[in-house]
Structures are given as structure tokens and as C-alpha cells.
Amino acid sequence: MTTRILPAVGDAESARVIATLLSQLPGAEPAAPVPDSTSLLDTLARLASDSIDELPEVVLVHERIGPLPVLELIREVALRFPAVGVVLLTSDASPALFSAAMDSGARGLIGLPLAYEELAARVQAASQWSVGVRRHLGRGPELPSGPGGKVVTVTGAKGGVGTTFAAVQFALAAVAAGRRTALVDLDLQAGDVGSYLDVQFRRSIADLAGIQDISPRVLQDAVYDDRTGLALLLAPADGERGEEVDDRAARHVIAALRARYELVVIDCGTQVTGANAAAVELADVAVLITTPDVVAVRAAKRMVRMWERLQVRKAEETTMVVNRWSKQTEIQPALIEKITKTRSVRTPVPANFKELQAVVDAGRVQDLDNRSTVKQALWTVAGELGLLTAPDAPDAPAAAEPGAALAVRGSGPVARLRGDRGALGSWTRRGREG
Structure with missing residues (x-):
């Protein structure tokens, strides 16, 4: 199964590292990184306007994305695009941040600097969750399937x-x-x-x-x-x-x-x-x-x-x-x-x-x-x-x-x-x- 991944990374060097690791994941189809929160939301809304099936299964959000605070961005993506699995990339892997990220709607957290094994495991888990949600949404026409009003x-x-x-x-x-x-x-x-x-x-x-x-x-x-x-x-x-x-x-x-x-x-x-x-x-x-x-x-x-x-x-x-x-x-x-x-x-x-x-x-x-x-x-x-x-x-x-x-x-x-x-x-x- 192909997993479509959209990275949201503002830093050029971090974007390069992430793109390199994503290209090594089996079955991964990474998109070009988007540089800020506005571009991420606009991209997802454009894709969702066609069909829920056009959305990526996984979105990777870097902690320094901006201008929207990262937890607010995760919450916004989770509310507007509930079939997308959001994973936070952060140098602070503390229990407090993990809890806050989960409360905001994230499906996982990956510590920085990135390790291939952890990236692969979190992406796979978020992708499986996303596929399950889309299968459920496909049976319930009254449930949200797009960017909202x-x-x-x-x-x-x-x-x-x-x-x-x-x-x-x-x-x-x-x-x-x-x-x-x-x-x-x-x-x-x-x-x-x-x-x-x-x-x-x-x-x-x-x-x-x-x-x-x-x-x-x-x-x-x-x-x-x-x-x-x-x-x-x-x-x-x-x-x-x-x-x-x-x-x-x-x-x-x-x-x-x-x-x-x-x-x-x-x-x-x-x-x-x-x-x-x-x-x-x-x-x-x-x-x-x-x-x-x-x-x-x-x-x-x-x-x-x-x-x-x-x-x-x-x-x-x-x-x-x-x-x-x-x-x-x-x-x-x-x-x-x-x-x-x-x-x-x-x-x-x-x-x-x-x-x-x-x-x-x-x-x-x-x-x-x-x-x-x-x-x-x-x-x-x-x-x-x-x-x-x-x-x-x-x-x-x-x-x-x-x-x-x-x-x-x-x-x-x-x-x-x-x-x-x-x-x-x-x-x-x-x-x-x-």
C-alpha cells in the first residue's frame, strides 16, 4: 500500500533531511514540503475539495513551522481534515508535550534528530489509522469528508x-x-x-x-x-x-x-x-x-x-x-x-x-x-x-x-x-x- 506523506517544515535544512529519510521508506510517496502553516491548510483544503481520497494519509508537522503555533495547527488540521494522521516532529519529547499533542489531535510524536526506525514506525501507525478512518467515513455519508464550510x-x-x-x-x-x-x-x-x-x-x-x-x-x-x-x-x-x-x-x-x-x-x-x-x-x-x-x-x-x-x-x-x-x-x-x-x-x-x-x-x-x-x-x-x-x-x-x-x-x-x-x-x- 502506498502512503502519501506531506511534510510541513519551514527550515530548509530540516526539510532536506526529512525528504531524504522519507524517500527511503518502503511504499512512501512523499510530497514536496510546505513551508508554513498557511500553505499546509491551503494545500489540504484544495485536495479535500476534490475528494477525501486526494488527501495524504500522513502529515508531518515540524515544531518550528509557524506562523501558527504548532499545537494550534495540529488542532486545526485534526478538526478540518479528520481523516489525516498528523505526526509532530519535535526536540522536546517530554510526557507533557506528548499529552498536549495527543489532546490537540496528533496521532504520534517523533523526537529530533530523526531516526529512521522511529520515523518508519510512526508513519506506518498514522497511515493505518488514516486508512481505517476513511473506510469508516466511506460508510457514513453524513460524516464530514471535506474541508468544511x-x-x-x-x-x-x-x-x-x-x-x-x-x-x-x-x-x-x-x-x-x-x-x-x-x-x-x-x-x-x-x-x-x-x-x-x-x-x-x-x-x-x-x-x-x-x-x-x-x-x-x-x-x-x-x-x-x-x-x-x-x-x-x-x-x-x-x-x-x-x-x-x-x-x-x-x-x-x-x-x-x-x-x-x-x-x-x-x-x-x-x-x-x-x-x-x-x-x-x-x-x-x-x-x-x-x-x-x-x-x-x-x-x-x-x-x-x-x-x-x-x-x-x-x-x-x-x-x-x-x-x-x-x-x-x-x-x-x-x-x-x-x-x-x-x-x-x-x-x-x-x-x-x-x-x-x-x-x-x-x-x-x-x-x-x-x-x-x-x-x-x-x-x-x-x-x-x-x-x-x-x-x-x-x-x-x-x-x-x-x-x-x-x-x-x-x-x-x-x-x-x-x-x-x-x-x-x-x-x-x-x-x-x-
Whole structure:
């Protein structure tokens, strides 16, 4: 039997040693090592989207993989790809680490430096376990067999650009399309999802913060099933409790939601915290909302650059949605796309607050008239983002390719964005750091 092995090793020398030993294992089919946790999760998700049978039987994770802590990475792989046997490579073979690795979902631990006999034994054991799990999954169609639901984050370039309204409309559009959808308020100190939907619920995401293994029953107790069809996981009513939700808690909650829902829409607010940075890193689609004005576009660029510096998300992997747009707006989406180095959706969202004022003031945005041009645009954007179709359905239209910026007219906002080197700094010097 052939055993497919995927090493996750950031250090080039360690990767060379591991590849040499794996090539000597009988029946082994080692893949090229992946250099970091993001690449590992992306690779596994791509393989699982085709079939569970495309996944490697064994994943070897080196202790210094990064940027995700190794035990968190093992837990994430075990939750999202339960048919993969994960083996930890570490120089610390203490009982405490062994216990922690097993609790995270590892199927074995190998001490460093590597010894051929131990590597062969652990790989064989993990492979046999993986084959047994796949055989079991093949008999149970209701059990998970892929990467889980899609996670979409919605972040605002700054306050007041319409982040929460957009997130709510994306989620409502998905429910209307028949997708089982959760809407999470990760704006932990100032979350307004409940206010927008006229919902009061005593449980919040903070109630899940201290729980290591979130069972379906525990998750259900914290989620509010709204009459709209949305499953709501709200921000804490007391803003100071937001500090309880760190990046680790956010990863656990997102993994639990991903396993239960087809789509998870997360309102990340406008501030970068450990929790929402983890959400953006894990997201299949990361949306950044801006408005076509100088201050908001500058804020959007700052946000993108911060994500890159923190190794959260690359600019080209971020999708920009322009809110409150009009044909008369001097700063057009093509220019915003060029400045931020992001990808813009084809459909800008028009400026028409009069359509929204009544439902926003009433806290009933779900009652927005279907004839609303703003609602129609946001639901169209949801389709462009692939939120309205199941993963095995035909792909939604891709975001528009970057276009040329409009010509500069006088000394207006476009000229200020393109020519103000002192204010914009590296915007005009280079597109991206790191």
C-alpha cells in the first residue's frame, strides 16, 4: 500500500533531511514540503475539495513551522481534515508535550534528530489509522469528508463605512439561497449585529472562550437561531468581556462553526485584534469594505499593509468592496484597487442611505425592501464572492481584473491619493512589504 506523506517544515535544512529519510521508506510517496502553516491548510483544503481520497494519509508537522503555533495547527488540521494522521516532529519529547499533542489531535510524536526506525514506525501507525478512518467515513455519508464550510470575514477600513450592514446582508442573501449560514459578531467591544436584527440574547462568543473542545451541544447553547434563518453568535453585551476572546479562542470557535454550517460570515469590525486577525487568516474569503473618499481609502491601505506585516493576509488575496459609490465620485473602484493592490468586486454598492434609514433606525435591516438598490447590489456582490452556491456548484464569477486608474482631474481627491507622497508614504513607492 502506498502512503502519501506531506511534510510541513519551514527550515530548509530540516526539510532536506526529512525528504531524504522519507524517500527511503518502503511504499512512501512523499510530497514536496510546505513551508508554513498557511500553505499546509491551503494545500489540504484544495485536495479535500476534490475528494477525501486526494488527501495524504500522513502529515508531518515540524515544531518550528509557524506562523501558527504548532499545537494550534495540529488542532486545526485534526478538526478540518479528520481523516489525516498528523505526526509532530519535535526536540522536546517530554510526557507533557506528548499529552498536549495527543489532546490537540496528533496521532504520534517523533523526537529530533530523526531516526529512521522511529520515523518508519510512526508513519506506518498514522497511515493505518488514516486508512481505517476513511473506510469508516466511506460508510457514513453524513460524516464530514471535506474541508468544511466556507468562512468569509468582513472588515471595515474605518468606522462608519457600512461593515456590519454589509455582513448582515451577505448572510441574509446566503440564507435566501438555501445555505445553512452562521453570522458571527467579532467586533468584540462594539458589536451591533444584534441591534441591526432586533435580537437580544444573553449568550455570546465570550461564553465559548475558555472551552478547548467545543461540542455541537455547547455551540448550540451559545448560538441564537433567528427567525430569518440565520444562526447568530453575538458579541458580548459587556465590551470588556471581549478581552476573553483571544486568537486561540477565535480559532476554536471558527473551527466548530465551520464543521456545522455551510457558510460562516464574520463581522470583524474595524480594529485589528488577535481574534479577528486569526479569523482573517483562516478565512476562505476576506472582504475589506471602504468608501470612495480619501480618508477611507488611506485607512484601507493601512489595514492591508498591517495584515501583510503580521502575515495575516496578502493584499492580492483580499477582496475590496466599495460602498456608497456613485458615477460622480472622483475616486473610482479601479483606482482604489490599484492603490491597495487588492481585488475589487465588479459591483460597487450605491450611495442611497434614504433607502436604509427606516430599517436601520428600527433595527430591522432584514425588512429592507427587495427593490432597494443597495440591497440588490450587496446581494449581487454576495454572488460574486461565491456565497450563494455550494462548494461543488459552478464557481461564481471572479472578481474583476485590476483596471487602470482614472485620469487625474485637477487637485481633487484622485490627485491627492496619487500625488501626495508625503501623506501616503509607501503607497506610491511599492505595493507591498515582506
